[in-house]
Amino acid sequence: MLNYESFSLRPIELDDKDRILEWRNSERVRCNMYSDHVISQQEHDAWYGRALVDTTAAFFLFLHEGRAIGFVSFTNINRQHGRCSWAFYLGETDVPRGAGSAMEFIALDYAFSTLKIRKLCAEVFIFNAGVIRLHEKFGFAHEGKFIEHYAKNGKYEDIVCLAKFGATWPAERETFKIRCFGKKRA
Secondary structure (H helix, E strand, O other), X not given: OOOHHHEEEEEOOHHHHXXXXXXXXXXXXXXXXXXXXXXXXXXXXXHHHHHOOOOOOEEXXXXXXXXXXXXXXXEXXXXXXXXEEEEEEEOOOOOOOXXXXXXXXXXXXXXXXXXXXXXXXXXXXXXXXXXXXXXXXXXXXXXXXXXXXXXXXXXXXXXXXXXXXXHHHHHXXXXXXXXXXXXXXX
16 A cells, blocks of 8 residues: 655756656657657757746646656646646656556645645546546546547547546545555554
8 A cells, every 4th residue: 555645746846857858758658648749858948947937837746755756737727717727647657556546646635725726627638548537536527528629640539628626625535545545554
């Protein structure tokens, strides 16, 4: 069973730039992203510079026992409407089984408890069934589908739109925490 205390988020720093580019350019990550070309250093440097100062976004490394193993982003943060979009990926492959669920729990807790987001939105390629199931496991509802919405690998792919509302988080939090990390022994 995973240990809750061994996982955390920390804001990205300048020194994380190369690691994030390496992860983002891996085929395993790129194949599930809207932007799936190999990102040049110049393109990444420009994005990273904007990311560090963007007041409508928050970017984090996901840590296990202090080691960076993934990336979490909250974008289009709109305080007036209380919503944002989010995305995440495990950058490292040698991670504990269940690290994806742990990352989802930690990210949801941050979004609803710290950012105070009312509605968290996600867009997922329909072929990325594992992530869709993971979101469903955490109570995300299907809000719709963009049919043939995005050109990828010579064909148009559907996008599944999902959302989770923060109003349910306080009542669900402990149940989801136990599912991910088990009960704490006395």
